[in-house]
Amino acid sequence: MRNLKRGAVVAAVLAVAACGGGGGFSGWGSGPSRSSGPVAPSGETIGSGSVRVGLLLPNSAGGDASSVARLFRNSAELAINDFQGGDIQLLVKDTNGSSEGGKAAAQAAIAEGAELIIGPVFAPAVGGAAAAARSSGVPVVAFSSNSSVAARGVYLLSFLPQNDVRRIVSFAAKRGKKSFAAIVPSNAYGQVVEASFRQYAGEFGVRVLGIERYDGTEADIRAKAEAIATLGPQIDAVFIPDGGGAARIIAGVLAQKGVTSQTVQMLGTSQWDNPAILADSSLRGGWFPGTDKAGYQKFASRYQAAYGVSPPRTGTLAYDATILAAGLVRSAGARRFSEDILTNPDGFLGIDGVFRFRRDGTNERGLAVYEVASGQARIVDPAPKSFSAGY
Known part of the structure; x- marks a missing residue:
């Protein structure tokens, strides 16, 4: 527990004192009005600090969305309990997962004095919340992985596929891989990773000799894999961003055609971190x-002890966002949520390692590189502990 708390607290204080300049956002209001004072909080609150922060969750959306809401609510509460003496109070508001719900939830939180919005989770609700927050000058730290909703003052703390692509392409290039092919799904995720793949291939000086796109059928996946095999x-590397069954089918077809992990380097994304892929002999290496x-792992242990269940991987996002808010209140004074503080290039250290927000609202994360090794994920290049020049 000691190590968890220490790492979490560091999240909010890395190099904050070095920031200079003013706050505010171009095109946004100058900050929430306090002329008549905030109204008393309505609904659930977490913590008893003097600085109010909205926590926008899809409580009433039903199905998996309600489970996500419960996970993020509990993770935020765990962070409040871990950050002893944190001077924040979370105002929990329901978005229903919709644009209208996100806007109404943000308006309610801001009316009650929220200086920062944490959440929403889903892209439509993020868009709605951003519309409400913009006129009040209140920044948003959201959890959607859809980078189209990122904007100045609307920061995504999620696991963005662009970061996966940058890390794996740059690492492979440093290891001498110069001629790549890729096989990507023909969907929104595939479009994002393909665009990032092309961008970073150019940035890191590798050639792209072919890209194939497949639909959801096994027959098409096999046909496109055969095309890549030619x-x-x-080529000396094949990029297969999809996880689960598709990656294993592709690797199997490539192996049948003589394109194996002994002849080319197989490259994936964080979607490969699942037992089926780690155990697949065609993807070994x-x-x-x-x-x-x-x-x-430390976070999951504490969460299970507190709530009786093991948390899904994304629970760390709400934890880190809450710790970030509490830490900035403690360390950055009245400018705690200004743009220059939130976009500090030195970044912050959270449960999942170093991260920083870009001014366009997207994020960068310091990621490790793993190798598929007979059912295990073996680290071949550790995650950076800080953002060095040129990272």
């Missing part, structure tokens, strides 16, 4: 990025 003699596991 490039075998010309493949590289994929991911967060450092040690922090999550």
